[in-house]
Amino acid sequence: MITSINNERIKEISKLNNKKYRKEKGLFIVEGEHLVEEAYKHNLLVEVYSLNETSYENSYIVTESVMKKISNLDSIPNIIGICKIKKEEEIGNRILILDNIQDPGNLGTIIRSAVAFNVSTIVLSNDSVDLYNSKVIRATEGMIFNINIISRDLFSFVPSIKNQYKIYGTNVESGTLLKNVEKVEKCAIIMGNEGNGVKKELQKICDENIYIEMNKQCESLNVGVATSIILYELGR
Amino acid sequence: MITSINNERIKEISKLNNKKYRKEKGLFIVEGEHLVEEAYKHNLLVEVYSLNETSYENSYIVTESVMKKISNLDSIPNIIGICKIKKEEEIGNRILILDNIQDPGNLGTIIRSAVAFNVSTIVLSNDSVDLYNSKVIRATEGMIFNINIISRDLFSFVPSIKNQYKIYGTNVESGTLLKNVEKVEKCAIIMGNEGNGVKKELQKICDENIYIEMNKQCESLNVGVATSIILYELGR
Missing domain, CATH: 3.30.1330.30 (Ribosomal protein L30/S12)
Structure with a gap:
């Protein structure tokens, strides 16, 4: 003892x-x-x-x-x-890229939903909250062990997969309505920071922006919620 | 000063x-x-x-x-x-009933999504976290002012609306797949506590249970996420 x-x-x-x-x-x-x-x-x-x-x-x-x-x-x-800490695996067909997510509860929730909706790899930007922060781990409800999660400099990672994957950005103001987004085999979805969204330089590299239609009174959804709705819809 | x-x-x-x-x-x-x-x-x-x-x-x-x-x-x-504190309004056609939600962040997120997806009234059970808790208010991002929210004893409230509204329960194990749920004009959705789900006595009063299909590795979604996905899908 x-x-x-x-x-x-x-x-x-x-x-x-x-x-x-x-x-x-x-x-x-x-x-x-x-x-x-x-x-x-x-x-x-x-x-x-x-x-x-x-x-x-x-x-x-x-x-x-x-x-x-x-x-x-x-x-x-x-x-x-x-x-x-788990070894890195192949990135697979369904990639979720997180650009500077800061709230540990949001990151944990996103990891849980990513497992639920069959994401193959989560790519964290180097400026995201640390994956092994105790609040992140708790919010994953154990799902942290069920998915490949890697950290990368997004300004080199995103261009490196550009020709193999369809890259979707997200935007709270405009874009293709989520329900109309074409489902492709190999795709990467970029979700942005709680306050600022996806960095402009990354948005430029995207093939398409996804937009979730909502009541005009509401400016935006919680990023964990928005990510989960997109993963749910594109996973069907 | x-x-x-x-x-x-x-x-x-x-x-x-x-x-x-x-x-x-x-x-x-x-x-x-x-x-x-x-x-x-x-x-x-x-x-x-x-x-x-x-x-x-x-x-x-x-x-x-x-x-x-x-x-x-x-x-x-x-x-x-x-x-x-806002005065109570008519409950309208789209009701979201929350049975013992305990986490302030979850309640705030749900309120934000409820505004985004056109819920007319949120009904909080008397055993839910207090609506005016500072963490709840912060997580609503101001949306607390944009929706009618009332507190009720659910064991008398739910039966009282039973014949006017289609009542959907939620269940992490079985039920009608969310994408197959019929969209009706007047509906009430009951979401349950983070650990225990909807109370058994309330589930019995429901007309139908909604189930979100997901990877078997994941037992359940965060309740804010699950609520938001259901509201998104049924609001289309």
Whole structure:
């Protein structure tokens, strides 16, 4: 049983709350039974720290104060898991590109919907909120393990796929009505920042802009909602 | 200029962060320029407190420490508004019923989407998160002023509209595929709690259950996303 927050191992693990350290180690933390179980199912679980005994390998019992030191939650979980960052896979036919999404809850929700509607790869711009931020992971409801997610400089990535994929931008003001968008085999959809939308320089590279028709009283939808509606419609 | 956090008026206004007091006074707080402007446009703005001079009537300048006392935000806004709670209107043809939604961000997002997709009235169950919670209001992006929202005991409300409206429940496991749902003039859609869905007793009263088809790896969508997709599809 680990009782001291000054234990070397605990100090190392707490550092995983820092983005730079996560990248260096190729590890991240998940909190709560559901996420630990999902990590285990995907062979990405390395170690477990919990308040009680568990049936996982490499499982350590810790005190509540130690758990509090590691956890990012206001009320500490019973269990946390240390997970390997997933290896990159082939990008596949259905790509979702996220240009500077900043809200962790939005990113988590988008990942969950992307799994639901069969996106093959999510491409995060380098200026997006960090994927392994604890709030992002919680909002994915475990779906972070079920999809290929990569980080790229979009100004080089988007042109590099331009001739193989139909590239859809999104715009809150104009474009092809979502219901009229042609469904193609290989497509990439670019969704933009909460306040500013897709960067102008990226919009220029798009083959077409998608527009969701809505009541004029409403200027725009939440970006998680807009992304999900587009993925739902184009996935049918 | 109000400089003291012990000023009687400031003490009264701070109490509006309490649900019971909001109800008693029929007032609530909005934070930031966009929401104050929306309240003004809807003739619901009663008073304004701000760090600088404004062009609103009944506007008071306050110090940063006073603003901090009133505000719910981590970084204080330049301006807050005291608003009247909107009067109830006719429920109209398109009703969205929310059964015990708990997350403020989800409720705010749903309100925003409900305006976008022409819902006439949102009915909140008495056990839902409070509508005038500051996080809810922020997530609506000002749309809270553009729609009729009422609170009801759903066990008496839903049966009371049963013969006039087609009532759709939602279920993450089975039901009529969303794309096959018949579009009717007068309908009410019931969305359930984040963890537990629609209460069994309410599901029994529904005429039909709606089901959103998705990849089996994903158990469910975020409730704000699911609601928005249903409203988008049925609004077409």
